[in-house]
Amino acid sequence: MFYREAGQYKTSYAADMAIFPLLQDRIGIAVILAVLFVGVPLFASEFLISTVMIPTLVFSLAAIGLNVLTGYTGLISLGTGAFMGVGAYACYKLTTYFPGVNIIVWIVASGFFSAAVGVVFGLPSLRIKGFYLAVATLAAQFFLQWCFVRVPWLYNYNASGAIEVPLRTLFGLPVTGPNATPEARYLVLLSIVVGLTWFASNLVHGRVGRSWMAVRDMDIAAELMGIRLLPTKLLAFAVSSFYAGVAGAAMMFLWYGGGEANDAFNINQSFLILFMVIIGGLGSLIGSFFGAAFISILPTVLKFGLPAMGVPLGGATAEHITYLVVGGLIIFFLVVEPHGLARLWQIGKQKLRIWPFPY
Amino acid sequence: MSATEAREPPMRLTATGWTLVALAAAVALLVVASLSGLIAKGHPLDTLFVDPFRQMVDAPDLLVQTIWEGLVSGVLYALIALGFVLIFKASGVFNFAQGIMVVFAALTLVGLHEMGVPALLALVLAVGVMFVLAVGVERFVLRPLVNQPDIILFMATFGITYVLIGLGELVFGGNPKQMIDEQLFLPKGAIELKMLGGFVSLQKIDIAAAVIAAAMIAALAFFFQHTRIGRALRAVADSHKAALSVGISLNQIWVIVWFTAGVVALVTGIMWGARSDVSFALSTIALKALPVLILGGFTSVPGAIVGGLIIGVGEKIGEFYWGPLVGGGIESWLAYFIALAFLLFRPQGLFGEKIIERI
Numbered sequence: 001m002f003y004r005e006a007g008q009y010k011t012s013y014a015a016d017m018a019i020f021p022l023l024q025d026r027i028g029i030a031v032i033l034a035v036l037f038v039g040v041p042l043f044a045s046e047f048l049i050s051t052v053m054i055p056t057l058v059f060s061l062a063a064i065g066l067n068v069l070t071g072y073t074g075l076i077s078l079g080t081g082a083f084m085g086v087g088a089y090a091c092y093k094l095t096t097y098f099p100g101v102n103i104i105v106w107i108v109a110s111g112f113f114s115a116a117v118g119v120v121f122g123l124p125s126l127r128i129k130g131f132y133l134a135v136a137t138l139a140a141q142f143f144l145q146w147c148f149v150r151v152p153w154l155y156n157y158n159a160s161g162a163i164e165v166p167l168r169t170l171f172g173l174p175v176t177g178p179n180a181t182p183e184a185r186y187l188v189l190l191s192i193v194v195g196l197t198w199f200a201s202n203l204v205h206g207r208v209g210r211s212w213m214a215v216r217d218m219d220i221a222a223e224l225m226g227i228r229l230l231p232t233k234l235l236a237f238a239v240s241s242f243y244a245g246v247a248g249a250a251m252m253f254l255w256y257g258g259g260e261a262n263d264a265f266n267i268n269q270s271f272l273i274l275f276m277v278i279i280g281g282l283g284s285l286i287g288s289f290f291g292a293a294f295i296s297i298l299p300t301v302l303k304f305g306l307p308a309m310g311v312p313l314g315g316a317t318a319e320h321i322t323y324l325v326v327g328g329l330i331i332f333f334l335v336v337e338p339h340g341l342a343r344l345w346q347i348g349k350q351k352l353r354i355w356p357f358p359y
Numbered sequence: 360m361s362a363t364e365a366r367e368p369p370m371r372l373t374a375t376g377w378t379l380v381a382l383a384a385a386v387a388l389l390v391v392a393s394l395s396g397l398i399a400k401g402h403p404l405d406t407l408f409v410d411p412f413r414q415m416v417d418a419p420d421l422l423v424q425t426i427w428e429g430l431v432s433g434v435l436y437a438l439i440a441l442g443f444v445l446i447f448k449a450s451g452v453f454n455f456a457q458g459i460m461v462v463f464a465a466l467t468l469v470g471l472h473e474m475g476v477p478a479l480l481a482l483v484l485a486v487g488v489m490f491v492l493a494v495g496v497e498r499f500v501l502r503p504l505v506n507q508p509d510i511i512l513f514m515a516t517f518g519i520t521y522v523l524i525g526l527g528e529l530v531f532g533g534n535p536k537q538m539i540d541e542q543l544f545l546p547k548g549a550i551e552l553k554m555l556g557g558f559v560s561l562q563k564i565d566i567a568a569a570v571i572a573a574a575m576i577a578a579l580a581f582f583f584q585h586t587r588i589g590r591a592l593r594a595v596a597d598s599h600k601a602a603l604s605v606g607i608s609l610n611q612i613w614v615i616v617w618f619t620a621g622v623v624a625l626v627t628g629i630m631w632g633a634r635s636d637v638s639f640a641l642s643t644i645a646l647k648a649l650p651v652l653i654l655g656g657f658t659s660v661p662g663a664i665v666g667g668l669i670i671g672v673g674e675k676i677g678e679f680y681w682g683p684l685v686g687g688g689i690e691s692w693l694a695y696f697i698a699l700a701f702l703l704f705r706p707q708g709l710f711g712e713k714i715i716e717r718i
Binding site: 070 | 453499500503504507508509510511514515517518519520521522523524525526528529534627646649650652653657685688691692695696698699702703706707708
């Protein structure tokens with residue numbers, strides 16, 4: 001009724017290729033951005049911001065990264081958690097060596113270190129394919145995780161062996177460290193995520209993204225059409241690890257505020273992010289956000305939902321039931337909608353277009 | 360003789376050939392340099408490349424002990440990999456849950472015994488539980504997800520993993536348990552062998568593990584080669600469609616295959632459990648089976664066994680002789696690098712089917 005494209009003529013090539021071709025979509029994205037930038041910091045509680053919004057944003061960044069690799073280029077990686085760790089440690093080293101430089105610069109720059117590591121571990125992707133590659137990327141996961149523990153230089157020889165996030169300010173306001181308010185951390189993180197999402201969107205809709213998708217659909221055919229596999233696959237690994245690295249740095253500095261790497265960047269994290277990508281929708285940027293939101297909200301919902309169902313909060317039983325429920329939900333969602341939440345979103349939009357008529 | 364006639368191409372080395380030549384040259388150079396005294400003791404190259412071998416020659420009993428321990432853990436890796444290969448061949452599912460099935464099976468056995476069920480009856484009941492699990496997986500996961508992309512099925516097994524962890528801990532409790540090895544007539548203690556100027560100690564349980572594994576593999580080979588169901592299984596592994604068209608029920612085959620994998624998991628679980636406690640911490644050993652798989656090939660039973668032995672021995676020798684040089688703990692990733700080294704020369708694993716790609 002109100003979501004119609006009738007009368008919206010595309011008179012130029014640019015308008016035809018626009019990512020948001022409908023006026024309603026553009027209004028919608030503006031409203032969403034306004035709510036996220038203004039509404040949430042003003043009205044949402046600190047609890048909501050720090051347990052739902054910040055994790056969602058961090059995970060969506062990592063999920064976008066993995067989606068570039070798995071969803072767009074068709075290379076399965078189980079090393080995302082380790083690449084996030086590389087970003088976190090790079091950021092930590094950089095900000096201790098150059099404390100004067102703004103922390104946001106270092107959070108984004110640490111992605112480049114992660115990208116370099118990602119390219120090295122992406123090299124086998126030329127010879128190895130499919131699940132063989134997935135297992136090969138586990139080499140990255142375990143090797144890097146080992147480095148995080150065994151190379152004390154990485155954590156500045158701290159007694160705790162963990163990253164200790166120092167106080168850093170932006171315009172005089174603390175954004176990292178113990179004094180930073182959730183609102184400040186949230187706004188910084190949101191700006192980074194919006195900027196990088198815009199960049200990723202341009203990347204996947206352009207020539208680079210198309211060559212990725214050609215490689216995904218059939219790499220030999222893509223090669224015959226003149227796409228050079230080596231640069232294309234390695235670029236996918238680099239971009240993917242870049243996003244993962246920024247996500248890892250943001251996770252340590254803007255969310256956790258320091259912590260042990262083995263807990264934060266272990267193999268389960270890699271699987272969790274792969275799961276976000278799949279439940280959100282392979283090859284869909286908006287799906288990455290859906291998947292990340294789903295996974296970030298789920299623990300909170302279970303924490304408050306289980307007592308309502310009569311299971312005592314805390315204790316081992318609740319934890320076991322959480323495992324059961326999460327596992328069941330994974331299977332349930334895969335059975336109901338293997339193409340992910342992004343497909344549901346598309347179906348919803350299609351329905352809205354013809355609403356209130358059935359077809 | 361016409362000019363167009365095909366001529367013998369000149370001898371040329373491929374890229375991998377050159378790599379091998381370079382490797383051989385490097386080794387020869389090292390040996391010469393070390394023998395001629397160019398690289399003295401304490402030189403970094405000596406500590407890295409020569410000294411470990413000197414240690415091996417100086418203390419052959421330690422070497423034999425290390426190799427034996429490597430072989431034993433290799434057998435157990437091979438058993439996990441075997442369950443995996445069975446499922447991958449018959450249903451094309453990359454079964455991430457195999458490691459958890461090992462723990463779940465062992466936990467069921469021990470948990471039932473703790474509840475007062477006699478050991479042998481508990482064994483039978485545990486086999487029954489694995490059958491129920493196989494039916495459940497087929498009915499609720501495989502059947503609804505038939506014909507979905509591989510990665511979706513892989514993710515579904517990730518869901519199964521969570522369900523099994525939750526279920527196992529909910530029913531039997533999360534604390535580590537002792538394997539009931541005495542009640543199952545498994546031997547205890549060690550045999551001391553005097554050889555090569557020292558003692559080599561062989562755990563009886565390890566010998567039993569090797570014997571039982573060999574017996575089970577022989578039984579499986581017989582089952583696959585000489586029974587009606589075995590033939591059907593091989594037909595399904597060859598081609599789902601062709602098997603369907605000659606009247607083989609895929610659903611039935613999947614139940615049988617998952618059940619077989621479950622029994623293999625139970626045996627593996629008993630063996631692993633007898634060496635350490637039974638708890639979900641054991642599931643990390645499942646991650647050790649993955650490099651075995653890519654080394655041996657996803658579809659090859661002999662590959663799983665040979666791969667398991669290579670990984671087991673390589674890992675133990677690496678950890679024992681080279682581990683201290685870099686601070687130890689390299690077991691977590693060494694296996695992956697061994698497997699990667701093999702994969703560079705054979706991308707489909709040692710015994711995997713040659714991947715033929717057509718446009």
